[in-house]
Amino acid sequence: MNAVKPKRLKKGDTVGIIAPASPPNQENLDRGIAFLKDLGLNVKVGNHVSRVNGYLAGCDQERLEDFHGMFTDPEVKAVICACGGFGTGRIAEQIDYELIKKNPKIFWGYSDITFLHTAIRQQSELVTFHGPMLASDIGKEDTHPLSKEGFLQLFEPSSLVYTEQISPLEVLVDGVARGEIVGGNLSLLVSTLGTAFEIDTKDKLLLIEDVNEEPRSVDRMLNQLYLAGKLKDACGILIGDFCDCTPKRNLSLSLEEVITHYVQLAQKPAIKGFMMGHCNPHIALPLGVQACMNTNEKKLIVDSGIL
Known part of the structure; x- marks a missing residue:
């Protein structure tokens, strides 16, 4: 695939805010918008962002x-998403x-925006960004500075270099993997299987993360990803944050046991511990660009996502 990188932002540019999944917390969204304005950006909010239709932000x-x-x-x-939640995949076919x-x-x-990342990249070849959102992350009072700092990559082309200076990393399978980085939320990646938007992991670095899923659900x-060939097809696996994915019953495998089992079955270079996902800080990165993961150096280098 010939990845299409979007143009960088400049101070004075206008950014659009949408809620393609669930309705955002308005107070948090207001603080998130104020953050964007502090970066020198103008903000245009979608007409239906404040709509509430059950767990959806409008129909x-x-x-x-x-x-x-x-x-x-x-x-x-x-185009920046206010928050995730539920229902993004419902609009993918109509885009x-x-x-x-x-x-x-x-x-x-x-x-939940993972479904759109996958669909947009595979249907339009556009590089998109996996990063903290306005209402669910940036607008919270305890947001880590590194989460906010991630937005600076939109103004100036620069590679992301992730080492243990950011967070402790654990090698699960040794090796060096180079390829296009794809993935995101595990639940949403699985939901693409069997659809026109099924995640393509062939020779790619696969990022997975999730939240509020017990080990049995992650298993x-x-x-399902393994049986569909998606783990074997990947050239490497990045384990992001699995927030509150603890067992709620006495008889259970641990999350670590589950993840290690499938990574070792796949036998592709793998590192866990990346602060990417439902975590604070949340390190943003582009999807659809070239990246290199080296387990010997415990390092991930991701190309810039903008022109």
């Missing part, structure tokens, strides 16, 4: 309209991917 058509509207709007240089090809822009989010999902 599917409303969320789709906000998504398309931001990519169509010539003033908007980046105009040719529109995205014609209007490549920065697209930023994670968690089921990793088994």
Whole structure:
């Protein structure tokens, strides 16, 4: 795939805020928007971001309209998700991917947004960004400075170099892996299987993370990825943060036992401990660019995601 990198941001640019999944906490969103303004950006909020339709931020058509509207709007240089939650995959089939090809822009989010990262990259070849969101992360009062610092990569091309200076890393399988980095939330990656947006991991570095899933659930999902060939196809595996993924019953395997089992079955270079996912700090990175993971050096280097 010939990855398409979006153009960098400049002070004074306008960024669009959408909620393609669940409705955001408004107070947190306001603080997140203030953060963007402090970076020198103007902000345009989608028409339906404050809508509430059960666990969705408006009906599917409303969320789709906000998504398309931001990519169509010539003033908007980046599309940033307010939060994750549930339901993003419901709009994937209706998205105009040719529109995205014609209007490549920065697209930023994670968690439930993983479905859109995968769909957009595979249908439009656009590099997207897996990073902390406004209401669910940046707008919280205890947000770590490193989470906020990640947004600076949108202003100036630079490689991400992740070492143990950021967090302790544990090698599960030795080796060096080079390839395009893909992935995100494990639950959402599994939900793409058997659809037109099924995650392609062939010769790629696969990132996985999740939240509030017991080891038995992580086991089921990793088994499905394994049986679908997605772990064996990958050139390497990055284990991000698995937040609150602890057993709620006495008889259980540990999360570590589950992850180690499948990584060793795949026999691809693997490191766990990356602060990527539902964690604080949350280190942002582009998806769809080249990266290199070296277990001997306990280092991950990811190419810049912008032009």
